[in-house]
Amino acid sequence: MDIPFLLLLTISVAALIGFLLLRKTANNLPPGPSFLSSNLLLLTHSLSELEPILKNLKSKYGPLITLSIGFRPSIFVADHSLAHKLLIQKGAIFSDRPRTLAVRNISSAAYGPTWRLLRRNLAAEVLHPSRVKSYSWARKWVLQILIGRFTPAAEAAGVIKVVDHFRYAMFCLLVFMCFGEKFDDHRVEEIAAVQRRLLLLVGSGRFNVLGIFPRLGKILFRNRWRELMQIRDDQEQVLIPLIKSRIEKANSDEIVAYVDTLINLHLPEVEATAGNGGKLTDKEMVSMCGEFLNAGTDTTSTALQWIMANLVKHPDIQSKLYDEIVTVVGPTPPTPAAAAEPVSVINEDDVQKMPYLKAVVLEGLRRHPPGHFVLPHRVAKEVEVEGYKIPAGATINFLVAEMGWDPKVWEDPMEFKPERFLMNDDGDVINNGGFDVSGSKGIKMMPFGAGRRICPGSDLALLHLEYFVANLIWFFRWSADDDYGVDLSEEAEFTIVMKNPLKARIVPRAEK
Numbered sequence: 001m002d003i004p005f006l007l008l009l010t011i012s013v014a015a016l017i018g019f020l021l022l023r024k025t026a027n028n029l030p031p032g033p034s035f036l037s038s039n040l041l042l043l044t045h046s047l048s049e050l051e052p053i054l055k056n057l058k059s060k061y062g063p064l065i066t067l068s069i070g071f072r073p074s075i076f077v078a079d080h081s082l083a084h085k086l087l088i089q090k091g092a093i094f095s096d097r098p099r100t101l102a103v104r105n106i107s108s109a110a111y112g113p114t115w116r117l118l119r120r121n122l123a124a125e126v127l128h129p130s131r132v133k134s135y136s137w138a139r140k141w142v143l144q145i146l147i148g149r150f151t152p153a154a155e156a157a158g159v160i161k162v163v164d165h166f167r168y169a170m171f172c173l174l175v176f177m178c179f180g181e182k183f184d185d186h187r188v189e190e191i192a193a194v195q196r197r198l199l200l201l202v203g204s205g206r207f208n209v210l211g212i213f214p215r216l217g218k219i220l221f222r223n224r225w226r227e228l229m230q231i232r233d234d235q236e237q238v239l240i241p242l243i244k245s246r247i248e249k250a251n252s253d254e255i256v257a258y259v260d261t262l263i264n265l266h267l268p269e270v271e272a273t274a275g276n277g278g279k280l281t282d283k284e285m286v287s288m289c290g291e292f293l294n295a296g297t298d299t300t301s302t303a304l305q306w307i308m309a310n311l312v313k314h315p316d317i318q319s320k321l322y323d324e325i326v327t328v329v330g331p332t333p334p335t336p337a338a339a340a341e342p343v344s345v346i347n348e349d350d351v352q353k354m355p356y357l358k359a360v361v362l363e364g365l366r367r368h369p370p371g372h373f374v375l376p377h378r379v380a381k382e383v384e385v386e387g388y389k390i391p392a393g394a395t396i397n398f399l400v401a402e403m404g405w406d407p408k409v410w411e412d413p414m415e416f417k418p419e420r421f422l423m424n425d426d427g428d429v430i431n432n433g434g435f436d437v438s439g440s441k442g443i444k445m446m447p448f449g450a451g452r453r454i455c456p457g458s459d460l461a462l463l464h465l466e467y468f469v470a471n472l473i474w475f476f477r478w479s480a481d482d483d484y485g486v487d488l489s490e491e492a493e494f495t496i497v498m499k500n501p502l503k504a505r506i507v508p509r510a511e512k
């Protein structure tokens, strides 16, 4: 039954119902293309494919655009001050999520007590600065793996394709934070493979239609539904044994892993009715751990690759960064003979003394935000914005990349210029890297979103990026391969990645 005819039928029925239901309010909705074109656009394009179309629509309709699907309008916001108004000033109305297909985790939870409990648990128990500090030896261990992998190529002045190594490193780190264990290569690759399959399938937009018409979608798009269930089953097969093994060892270890914090949670909504007192089921544990792993790995490794690509493309910026690093920690020490030997590395306290490094990382996130949109938000109640009426239940999203590239806010927005983060609006030097990435006082860019649903992992992500960029530049000199160069073209996966992944020539900095 999973055939184009059904798609057409669904579009026609949805369009008819939607047309009838929306007729009343359509005049007051923000402007956008006709009802039928909207439905066709939304059902046949993934979010990233819509981005160039939305940019054109912005020049025609302005920064608040409606595309309607079925009876649910989708609103897109392409202006930073409007984003601030909605996400910060009217945050309570714009912090819900569209209802999704029976998963329970932070990003899909409705704005309410369960979301608050799950989010507070992550923020207080795992992402709190003191807890993040307790994982510092794991960061060093992972860095050592990276250096060990890169050193042979560097000693032969060879060219390496970095993306798989970056992804593997982030997985090692997040898997450790999640399950409290250092797994071998094989196990980490197994976890990474199942998580990545799920991420790429969801990111492809293949299952969007199931979320739009949940009940009908399961019947009409049976094959897709089965495919989704199969990959979820595979994920459970891999993650449940790890969760169970951690539960058996709970409290026997100094490290607090994410799983430990989930064991004793009691969900407020189900507490009264469920026989287990609102505790998370195995499937819910999988959903929470899966979210933690994917949220923190793909985004960060994508950003790391973009930043390193820009440092290869701009040797002057790389030299300036290396000079700053040397001023703080001294020249690069000799690389140990064997990869297993301990290396002296730049630690997270040193990183705090490097404003140019912070500017390089922020510029990377501005110029190449891993997500060009945030996760969809749902409007909780009818609200008037700029004279338009946005109905309760509408979906709303924000053009993140467009905001970071706005020439009204950023001079030469498509250029990679970290210095812009070292000056205030009057051109005075603010050497302490005082940029507020949360956008709470005003949004200039929003790579982590903004407001109540802002990414709770932003500080951890910035720390990981600063730590790995600083060390990778301290240990190796990076340059472009003559045959390959650095191509900054983009391609949409789950995040927006380099279409032609970075291949760089690296040479050890230290004298032998």
Ligand code: HEM
Binding pocket: 106, 107, 108, 119, 291, 292, 295, 296, 297, 299, 300, 303, 369, 370, 371, 373, 374, 375, 376, 447, 448, 449, 450, 452, 453, 454, 455, 456, 457, 458, 460, 461
């Ligand atoms: C460079 C790295 C990262 C980027 C660019 C990023 C970006 C984002 C964005 C844009 C959102 C959606 C905000 C919204 O819907 O308004 C988000 C949500 C989220 N992120 Fe991140 N993220 C990163 C790293 C991390 C890390 C390291 C973690 C945790 C370990 C994490 C956990 C989450 C969670 C749980 C949510 C859902 C929040 C909610 O719905 O309340 N992220 N992130």
